[in-house]
Amino acid sequence: MALRLPGALAAERRGELERVLRAELEPHGVTLVVETTPPAASARLAWVQSVRSDPQALLAAVLEVGEGGAELYVVDAARGRAIVRRLPGAVDDDAALPEAVASILESAVAALREGLEVASEPVEAVVAEPAPVAPVPAATTTDQAPEPPPPEPTHFAVRGGIGANVATLGEDAIVGGNLSAVVRLGSRVATRLGAALFVPDRVTGEYGDFRLRRATFDLRFAWLLAARPFTLMPELGAGLELVSRTDATPHAAATAAPDTSHWRGGGVLGMRATVPIAPFVAFDAGVHADYYTRAIDFVAGDAARTTLATLGNFSVGAEVGVLVGGW
Secondary structure, eight states, X not given: OEEEEOTTSOHHHHHHHHHHHHHHHGGGTOOOEEEEOOTTOOOHHHHHHHHHTSTTOOEEEEEEEETTEEEEEEEETTTTEEEEEEEESOTTTOTTHHHHHHHHHHHHHHHHHTTOOOOOEEHHHHHXXXXXXXXXXXXXXXOOOOOXXXXXXXXXXXXXXXXXXXXXXXXXXXXXXXXXXXXXXXXSEEEEXXXXXXXXXXXXXXXXXXXXXXEEEEEEEEEOEEETTEEEEEEEEEEEEEEEEEEEEEOTTOOOOOOEEEEEEEEEEEEEEEEEEETTEEEEEEEEEEEESSOEEEEOSSTTOOEEEEEOSEEXXXXXXXXXXXX
16 A cells, blocks of 8 residues: 655654554555655656556555645555545644544555445546636626535445355255355345255165255345454345255165155345455355255155155255455
8 A cells, every 4th residue: 555645744743644554554464655745746646646557556545734634535546446535623733633544544445455445436536636727707607506426336246156065954964065146236235146066965764775965046135244354244035945865775675766856945044254365355154044945754655654854944054165256
């Protein structure tokens, strides 16, 4: 992260700001580069563009001070988007200025490390110094409507995920793999479409043994809660389960029934957490409980209809994996 400070800022304030900001950025693994504006400094926009030319730059920031307070320009180096934050008050006498600047920049760094957007306006429109404007005669001055506020960022983003999971199947626990697609629909809402395939489970009974194969498909809606560096996502959705009985091996005096498959649907309640581990890559972990509208009994073909295995209405599971993509 590159920060340009004004030469007019007192040395004591500059030193305190650097100390506080380095402490805030250390947990994020981000290096801070500070430059003090010399008397013949390059234009603000030119300096920001020079920082953006470095492919490793995450954030560029410019602090400028004036009689009415300070302005902090925050630039997303990768996306070329910027925002200006105004900090009123007497700059040299305001002991809270370093804390305020450090808090704003730490929040922006944490959001960018997680793939979030921190600004919506083009950098040229925010950072460039305004050109001098000739005064307009009072007789020709007309009232103008105030400019509309900048549009809110859409926050639309897509991530792809792959991982491993474990779940209950009757009285057994089974493991498998999963694929998912996560679509962010706004600043607080996302959907997750997932599919999981499990290793077949061998069931043994008095008439022989067989395999149970399980696959699940679900669509979940999540509410995004920031708990930096984590993002927590309570989830609610619907799921489908496909269970197949295959590879029956009967004991002596018994015969194998044909393979069968059963579908059942239900609801999913879960909790998930993600944390960034690299640009556009996040570690993902979650737990969930599934409720299905019917139980499945596998029975023998004898007169007593002996139960060989029962899959109840409830199942619980957990998964870990990685998500790749912007956020």
